[in-house]
Amino acid sequence: MKERRGVTQKDIAQSLGISRGTVDRALHDREGISDEVKLRILSKAQQLGYAPNRFAQFLVTRKQIEIAMITPGDPFWTRVHEGANSFLSELGHWLVQVRWLETEVHDPERETALFEEALSAGVDGIGVAPSDPDLLAPWVDRAVGSGIPVVTLNTDAPTSKRLLFIGQDPISAGRTAAELLGKFLLGRGRVIILTGFRNVLVHKLRMTSFQELIASDFPAISIEGIYESHDSDRDAYEITRAAFAQRGDIAGIYLTTGTGIGGVGRALKEARRAGLVRVVCFDFLSDTVDLLKEGVVSASIGEDPHSQGYQTVKAIYDFIVDGKRPQGSFLYTRTDIGLKANIDLLLSYGSRA
Amino acid sequence: MKERRGVTQKDIAQSLGISRGTVDRALHDREGISDEVKLRILSKAQQLGYAPNRFAQFLVTRKQIEIAMITPGDPFWTRVHEGANSFLSELGHWLVQVRWLETEVHDPERETALFEEALSAGVDGIGVAPSDPDLLAPWVDRAVGSGIPVVTLNTDAPTSKRLLFIGQDPISAGRTAAELLGKFLLGRGRVIILTGFRNVLVHKLRMTSFQELIASDFPAISIEGIYESHDSDRDAYEITRAAFAQRGDIAGIYLTTGTGIGGVGRALKEARRAGLVRVVCFDFLSDTVDLLKEGVVSASIGEDPHSQGYQTVKAIYDFIVDGKRPQGSFLYTRTDIGLKANIDLLLSYGSRA
DNA sequence: CTGAAAGCGCTTACAG
DNA sequence: CTGAAAGCGCTTACAG
Numbered sequence A, B: 001m002k003e004r005r006g007v008t009q010k011d012i013a014q015s016l017g018i019s020r021g022t023v024d025r026a027l028h029d030r031e032g033i034s035d036e037v038k039l040r041i042l043s044k045a046q047q048l049g050y051a052p053n054r055f056a057q058f059l060v061t062r063k064q065i066e067i068a069m070i071t072p073g074d075p076f077w078t079r080v081h082e083g084a085n086s087f088l089s090e091l092g093h094w095l096v097q098v099r100w101l102e103t104e105v106h107d108p109e110r111e112t113a114l115f116e117e118a119l120s121a122g123v124d125g126i127g128v129a130p131s132d133p134d135l136l137a138p139w140v141d142r143a144v145g146s147g148i149p150v151v152t153l154n155t156d157a158p159t160s161k162r163l164l165f166i167g168q169d170p171i172s173a174g175r176t177a178a179e180l181l182g183k184f185l186l187g188r189g190r191v192i193i194l195t196g197f198r199n200v201l202v203h204k205l206r207m208t209s210f211q212e213l214i215a216s217d218f219p220a221i222s223i224e225g226i227y228e229s230h231d232s233d234r235d236a237y238e239i240t241r242a243a244f245a246q247r248g249d250i251a252g253i254y255l256t257t258g259t260g261i262g263g264v265g266r267a268l269k270e271a272r273r274a275g276l277v278r279v280v281c282f283d284f285l286s287d288t289v290d291l292l293k294e295g296v297v298s299a300s301i302g303e304d305p306h307s308q309g310y311q312t313v314k315a316i317y318d319f320i321v322d323g324k325r326p327q328g329s330f331l332y333t334r335t336d337i338g339l340k341a342n343i344d345l346l347l348s349y350g351s352r353a
Numbered sequence C, D: 001c002t003g004a005a006a007g008c009g010c011t012t013a014c015a016g
Helices: A009-016 A020-027 A035-048 A054-061 A075-087 A108-120 A133-145 A170-184 A201-217 A233-246 A261-270 A286-294 A305-322 A343-350 B009-016 B020-027 B035-048 B054-061 B075-087 B108-120 B133-145 B170-184 B201-217 B233-246 B261-270 B286-294 B305-322 B343-350
Strands: A063-072 A096-103 A125-128 A150-153 A164-167 A189-195 A221-228 A250-255 A278-282 A299-301 A330-332 B063-072 B096-103 B125-128 B150-153 B164-167 B189-195 B221-228 B250-255 B278-282 B299-301 B330-332
Touching: A009 A020, A009 A035, A020 A035, A054 B054, A063 A075, A063 A108, A063 A305, A075 A096, A075 A305, A096 A108, A096 A305, A108 A125, A108 A133, A125 A133, A125 A305, A133 A150, A150 A305, A164 A305, A170 A201, A170 A250, A170 A278, A170 A299, A170 B170, A189 A201, A189 A233, A201 A221, A221 A233, A233 A250, A233 A261, A250 A261, A261 A278, A261 A286, A278 A286, A286 A299, A286 A343, B009 B020, B009 B035, B020 B035, B063 B075, B063 B108, B063 B305, B075 B096, B075 B305, B096 B108, B096 B305, B108 B125, B108 B133, B125 B133, B125 B305, B133 B150, B150 B305, B164 B305, B170 B201, B170 B250, B170 B278, B170 B299, B189 B201, B189 B233, B201 B221, B221 B233, B233 B250, B233 B261, B250 B261, B261 B278, B261 B286, B278 B286, B286 B299, B286 B343
Parallel strands: A063 A096, A063 A125, A125 A150, A150 A164, A164 A330, A189 A221, A189 A250, A250 A278, A278 A299, B063 B096, B063 B125, B125 B150, B150 B164, B164 B330, B189 B221, B189 B250, B250 B278, B278 B299
Antiparallel strands: none
16 A cells, blocks of 8 residues: 655645745634735645645535435335435444434425524434425525525426435436337337326426437327326326226326326236236336336336435535535436346346446 | 534543554554453444544555456457446545456457456456466465455356456346347347357357246247357358348247348348347447447447446455355346437447446 | 553644 | 634554
8 A cells, every 4th residue: 555645734834934824824814814925825735735634624624515305215226315415424424413303204394493493403404305306495595595406306496596406307217218118019000198297397208208209209109188187196096997998009108297107007917908908107106116027017216326316415515514415406317127037137237236 | 514423442542541543553463452342342333333434544554456357359249348447436445456358359369368367466346357278267266265356247257266257147148138129029020149159158158048938938939040259240241141031931030149230230221120120239349339229230239338337346455344144145236228318328338327 | 461651643722 | 914723533653
């Protein structure tokens, strides 16, 4: 092993014949230093290629950043948590602490209450998956206004002043689903769409981008119906059952969400169409994984929850410690494609990436 | 921001009424300490929940690990390098330095020479992608024997004493390819296989696992021929051209490698079969990306080069600093599926994950 | 075998 | 506005 030796404040002080305290003041823009001396120090620092020794800094300040993560707690979010933790390597845990505040899946009131709790606890940054973006936006703006960076993950609050959104690009996601289903159907046949809620932006975008790509690249595929599953297995079951009762020649099903697939699968099995109808949906929750392995779901599209957690903590950390702003205001995670043959690998990998 | 305060050596020393130097000796198994005192110190440390302050440690020792990475330098490997660098976050660069030693794509002599160079330069760990595993194995064993951990990435040297192999599981990869092509062909039709070299283990495994899954899950698909492309565009072109001259009803092509796809594409275009024949291949090199976007390649399977670099450095670091051995002796990266609709996202993502 | 002291590079009071 | 000193938690010689 080698020894690392860089330029120190002491080096700068000596080469200028001044004290080390003054050098520190200049470097950190602290009070009580003349402009002239400051300028000389800064240019000398640049000339020598000074870089602060982070280890010495952290040793003396012992400052620990606290980041609040406000998200639901179901299995999907467990993987987000794992991702956040993996940013905090052995060293990272000294620098950053994550405070998990668990909401229910759709409980905007609780969410704002937790947001308020985080602020009053004095956290240094917040990651949140807004279930009601408009309701949360003023809270986000308040935090950002007082210097607390907020990153939205998984779902955005686009009208707010959040630093960054991290999650899937619903348009790419819908196009990927369309390309898959189009290719699985050899470019022809009848398809139905089950969307979660028509007025949820992400569901809408996953749907319209799907329709557009089908129309342009697979004109011989017809979309026979669009239904709201309300993210419920029961509704998805009824819809699928009714659709097959009405016409038996449906060749493909596109479900814009990760929930409700259990109902689709049950209806297909009952209609003896499981494995014959091509089904494309989202996420790798346990129902989906089971149905992939049974051959009932042809493919499912992931949104890389692990990376959503990792990148959220990283973005907040970089902003607080280095004042680094992200490149754009969106960071899109990848659209992983899960098949029967690769789903186990995709799942096992997340926990250690 | 909060202040972090943990248990220190000083705390242990005071509570035992001894000096701090002695505590340090016990904690690090250094010479010159009685067993009795050592035991008392260790149990007190445990009792208080002592954890060394890494920042103080690194500040005083200023030890920097040097890891040699011996790999080719083409675009694929650039992404491996990016992955390795991303492990070295701002803090990591103080702790670890990576020395890149660039080989040619298939030059075993140069590889062993570079391996020797790394050893005599006194590096602390080595990552290598062996082009001739048997030739390199004794060198690997020599390094490991003298305490220098070696990780193979992308290609393995299974008979050697390497700490870990990081790369794609060729069997999962072949099965994923088979499932894709099988589904794209609706389970029937004639397929040809182009493999790189029959005697390269990875190519062989990607081929046989493909054949097995086709035979079991898609019995109506017939494999009409198996050819060696020698990883060359020219050979791949000739093979494809000849195959289509012989019989025009080939519905699918499986290429077990990432090189040679340019030749396949050219032959398909000339035969006016581009976009009609389903093609599945590997990696996301520029030819492949272009052909995906043109619709000539239906899907390509990636091996996550970014993560191969990241995990290699991480495994070596963990071993050297914490003595941590990996769980198993294989770490399989994920088999990303690239389509026209998601390929840009997959590529852009690597550079920032 | 054990202790006391110096020093890694920085920040933070405290003097002047 | 500037300097001298103490101290963060550790390791490393140097005494005893």
